[in-house]
Amino acid sequence: MTADITTADSARADSARADSVRADSVSARADSVKGPAAIRIESLGKRFTPAAPLVLDDINLTIRAGEFVCLLGASGCGKSTLLDIIAGLERPTTGTVTVESGSAAVMFQESALFPWLSASRNVELALKLRGVPRERRQSEALELLDLVNLADAAQKRPHELSGGMRQRVALARSLAQDRKVLLMDEPFAALDAITRDLLHDELERVWRETSRTIVFVTHNVREAARLGQRVLLMSSRPGRIVNEWHIDDRADRRSESAEVARLGDEITNQLRQEIRRNAA
Numbered sequence: 001m002t003a004d005i006t007t008a009d010s011a012r013a014d015s016a017r018a019d020s021v022r023a024d025s026v027s028a029r030a031d032s033v034k035g036p037a038a039i040r041i042e043s044l045g046k047r048f049t050p051a052a053p054l055v056l057d058d059i060n061l062t063i064r065a066g067e068f069v070c071l072l073g074a075s076g077c078g079k080s081t082l083l084d085i086i087a088g089l090e091r092p093t094t095g096t097v098t099v100e101s102g103s104a105a106v107m108f109q110e111s112a113l114f115p116w117l118s119a120s121r122n123v124e125l126a127l128k129l130r131g132v133p134r135e136r137r138q139s140e141a142l143e144l145l146d147l148v149n150l151a152d153a154a155q156k157r158p159h160e161l162s163g164g165m166r167q168r169v170a171l172a173r174s175l176a177q178d179r180k181v182l183l184m185d186e187p188f189a190a191l192d193a194i195t196r197d198l199l200h201d202e203l204e205r206v207w208r209e210t211s212r213t214i215v216f217v218t219h220n221v222r223e224a225a226r227l228g229q230r231v232l233l234m235s236s237r238p239g240r241i242v243n244e245w246h247i248d249d250r251a252d253r254r255s256e257s258a259e260v261a262r263l264g265d266e267i268t269n270q271l272r273q274e275i276r277r278n279a280a
């Protein structure tokens with residue numbers, strides 16, 4: 001593998017080389033996710049000011065409806081910027097982004113719950129903003145909290161909940177927006193490893209039960225290998241997508257599985273090359 005991954009072509013070549021070392025349950029099948037597109041990104045570029053360096057360069061990407069995509073890269077490579085552009089919170093400098101279903105729900109590292117409202121009321125507020133009638137809000141909020149295994153804590157306020165529980169409430173609140181696309185920016189980065197593992201299992205289950213399209217940003221290789229059906233590796237300065245891995249749904253995806261560890265090693269090697277290339 002070369003250390004100078006600078007073009008899509010060399011990324012494809014690297015991807016082809018990497019294929020040959022893949023085990024059966026983890027394969028790079030371009031057609032592994034079928035169906036209509038949920039998000040289309042074409043020739044996307046981003047600079048924050050005309051004189052500032054390019055943060056994102058020539059991003060071309062189609063994400064299918066129902067797909068779980070992890071966007072992986074070093075700190076500062078532009079992951080949040082890309083997610084914010086998909087969310088409509090930032091504008092692209094060049095190129096286009098289309099979210100077929102209209103708009104997306106977003107979840108961040110900080111749960112940003114209202115501290116004076118109970119877990120249930122925090123979720124009810126999102127339902128209210130969506131226009132759900134008052135008489136249905138409480139029962140729908142409870143259903144959503146149940147979906148994230150938090151029904152028992154519905155009446156607790158955020159300060160009475162652990163960090164993991166607060167992120168479950170934040171997830172329930174994102175689901176309350178009832179958008180087909182859920183954008184997640186390092187939502188579990190502040191949690192301890194065991195809580196994070198638990199939430200990975202929960203998120204995978206919620207994704208399967210709710211058929212959402214999820215774009216999950218992380219700088220954690222294992223997290224990306226654990227969760228993604230597809231893992232996209234970004235370079236830094238400028239941020240480009242330099243490689244991708246498709247992970248077979250039948251693979252044993254638990255964090256401690258040999259498959260996830262092996263794939264994690266492979267991705268880590270490439271991420272290291274990217275970081276070294278930038279440091280040079």
Ligand SMILES: Nc1ncnc2c1ncn2[C@@H]1O[C@H](COP(=O)(O)OP(=O)(O)O)[C@@H](O)[C@H]1O
Pocket residue numbers: 048055073074075076077078079080081082
């Ligand atoms: N609002 C902003 N104005 C100017 N520069 C920004 C802004 N947001 C991010 N950047 C710069 O863009 C680059 C990518 O940032 P970001 O998308 O937050 O990276 P990541 O999420 O991968 O850590 C960084 O160099 C950062 O300093």
Ligand SMILES: [Mg+2]
Pocket residue numbers: 079080081185
């Ligand atoms: Mg970020």
